[in-house]
Amino acid sequence: MADETNQLRVRLVTPERVLFEAAASAVELPAKNGYMEVLFGHAPLMAELGAGDVIVHGAGVAETDGVAGAQHYNVSWGFAEVLPDRVTILASDALKPEEIGVDRAEEQLVRGQKMWSEAGESEEAYTEALHVIAEAEAKLATAAEKH
Amino acid sequence: MANVLDLRRRIRSVKNTRQITKAMKMVSAAKLRRAQERALSARPYARMITSVLQSLTGRIEIFDPETGNLRHPLFATRPEKRVLLIIVSGDKGFAGAFNSNILKTAFQFIETNPDKEIDVEAVGRKGRDLMRRRYKAAEYVEETDEHGQTRQVRAERKGRVEVSGDHPGMLLKLETARVFKLAESVIARYVHEEIDAAYIVYNEFKSVIQQRLVVERLLPLIEIGSQQVAAAVEPTEEERERAGEAAISAGIALEPADTQEADEEARRFGTAQVDYIYEQPARELFNGLLPQYVSSMLYHAMTESVAAEHAARMTAMDSASNNASDMIDAYTLQMNRARQAAITKEIIEIVSGAAAV
Numbered sequence A: 001m002a003d004e005t006n007q008l009r010v011r012l013v014t015p016e017r018v019l020f021e022a023a024a025s026a027v028e029l030p031a032k033n034g035y036m037e038v039l040f041g042h043a044p045l046m047a048e049l050g051a052g053d054v055i056v057h058g059a060g061v062a063e064t065d066g067v068a069g070a071q072h073y074n075v076s077w078g079f080a081e082v083l084p085d086r087v088t089i090l091a092s093d094a095l096k097p098e099e100i101g102v103d104r105a106e107e108q109l110v111r112g113q114k115m116w117s118e119a120g121e122s123e124e125a126y127t128e129a130l131h132v133i134a135e136a137e138a139k140l141a142t143a144a145e146k147h
Numbered sequence B: 001m002a003n004v005l006d007l008r009r010r011i012r013s014v015k016n017t018r019q020i021t022k023a024m025k026m027v028s029a030a031k032l033r034r035a036q037e038r039a040l041s042a043r044p045y046a047r048m049i050t051s052v053l054q055s056l057t058g059r060i061e062i063f064d065p066e067t068g069n070l071r072h073p074l075f076a077t078r079p080e081k082r083v084l085l086i087i088v089s090g091d092k093g094f095a096g097a098f099n100s101n102i103l104k105t106a107f108q109f110i111e112t113n114p115d116k117e118i119d120v121e122a123v124g125r126k127g128r129d130l131m132r133r134r135y136k137a138a139e140y141v142e143e144t145d146e147h148g149q150t151r152q153v154r155a156e157r158k159g160r161v162e163v164s165g166d167h168p169g170m171l172l173k174l175e176t177a178r179v180f181k182l183a184e185s186v187i188a189r190y191v192h193e194e195i196d197a198a199y200i201v202y203n204e205f206k207s208v209i210q211q212r213l214v215v216e217r218l219l220p221l222i223e224i225g226s227q228q229v230a231a232a233v234e235p236t237e238e239e240r241e242r243a244g245e246a247a248i249s250a251g252i253a254l255e256p257a258d259t260q261e262a263d264e265e266a267r268r269f270g271t272a273q274v275d276y277i278y279e280q281p282a283r284e285l286f287n288g289l290l291p292q293y294v295s296s297m298l299y300h301a302m303t304e305s306v307a308a309e310h311a312a313r314m315t316a317m318d319s320a321s322n323n324a325s326d327m328i329d330a331y332t333l334q335m336n337r338a339r340q341a342a343i344t345k346e347i348i349e350i351v352s353g354a355a356a357v
Helices: A102-118 A123-146 B004-041 B043-059 B098-112 B125-134 B176-191 B237-249 B260-267 B282-356
Strands: A008-013 A018-024 A026-031 A034-039 A045-057 A071-083 A086-095 B082-088 B117-123 B140-144 B150-154 B161-167 B197-207 B210-219 B229-233
Touching: A008 A026, A008 B043, A018 A045, A018 A071, A026 A071, A026 A086, A045 A086, A045 A123, A045 B282, A071 A123, A071 B282, A086 B043, A086 B176, A102 A123, B004 B043, B004 B282, B043 B260, B043 B282, B082 B098, B082 B125, B082 B176, B082 B282, B098 B125, B098 B197, B098 B210, B098 B229, B098 B282, B117 B125, B117 B176, B125 B161, B161 B176, B176 B210, B176 B282, B197 B282, B210 B282, B237 B282
Parallel strands: A008 A086, B082 B117, B082 B197, B117 B161
Antiparallel strands: A008 A018, A026 A034, A026 A045, A045 A071, A071 A086, B140 B150, B197 B210, B210 B229
């Protein structure tokens, strides 16, 4: 299994398309209960994702984004499978930082806060509001980092 | 016999029509190509969700060993008394028999199940218009429960079949977020036992010559990864041939693109023969994945239906262009005959006039 390159094969898949597929040296994932970083040789793992950034380090030479070869993708909700030489991320929604509409994310945040204050006793509505807020905040954070 | 001028006018008009149908055919061909690409790029995700669910069902019991209850309500089967029928039709006409075939299949389903109450959910404008005309819309009343919360409760039925909702424009700009909302609402209705099963009618589309109309069962989930087809209508040989001809003249590949390698790759997702560390309990993962699975089934049906609609329109417009060409040929012949007859007549007049002198 071990090849000399010690590279992970990373794939980021959304319901609509395969957004990213390349070899990389490390990936940071926004798991539901906190960020984690995966290096080559990680133990097999399945995780549910929350809202946040997937950061791919040292990916393909051709596509180097400004930040020292690290590529950011904003993902919200999904699942990830980690194998020693492979990481597959199934995201419900994934965006490149430049695709994030700051206005729309802000709108979403306002909407989420409104839902939160109107949720009252209903646990379902409360969780949904928190979901919306988390997603919007993650998007804004990614967008802010970029500028 | 019509005179030359009239015929010439007719020909010009038919030529204009042919221009329009030709343009529409090319537009549909381009849209079909895009729809096919979209269906293709949605495949890895759907495959992965399916395979990871399959592998999870092998690892955790669907039945709770302690209580004997089902782990997830979506696996519960009940006698089908109330059924949800999702009808995926087109948004526009000019597509041959595409919309009417889908609606025919839907009505057949309604008629063959006379003892069931059916809720219709229409996706696509054409289907919605007809269903609305034929059946009453479902009504809801607000009710306050003992905790002082208001919720929507279904009012008494006015007929066996009711339209519970429609989604115009969903196909025009197919977004997973909207499809997911629909999936969530279907799941919620199933979990609250408002419906006992959910079916979807749509036009399956593997390639231009490989398509059929299916009624597929969405819920309850009986076996993950296998299609539960309740009824299917295959196109006739003639229809298939026509579609093939139209596709070739528009430069569309007849065979579906080869994706075997990618499919194999996707099928391996989450199924490696190792013990995974589960970040969350497997059950939680499972519950998170199920709605995604239902949503991806819906999305898949819609992408295929969109592709099929464009293919049907392309075929219809190709036939229309061919018919227009035939008509032009016939009229040209007729016009030349009329012109010749007029000339002959004039010559005879001159000759006989000269002879009389």
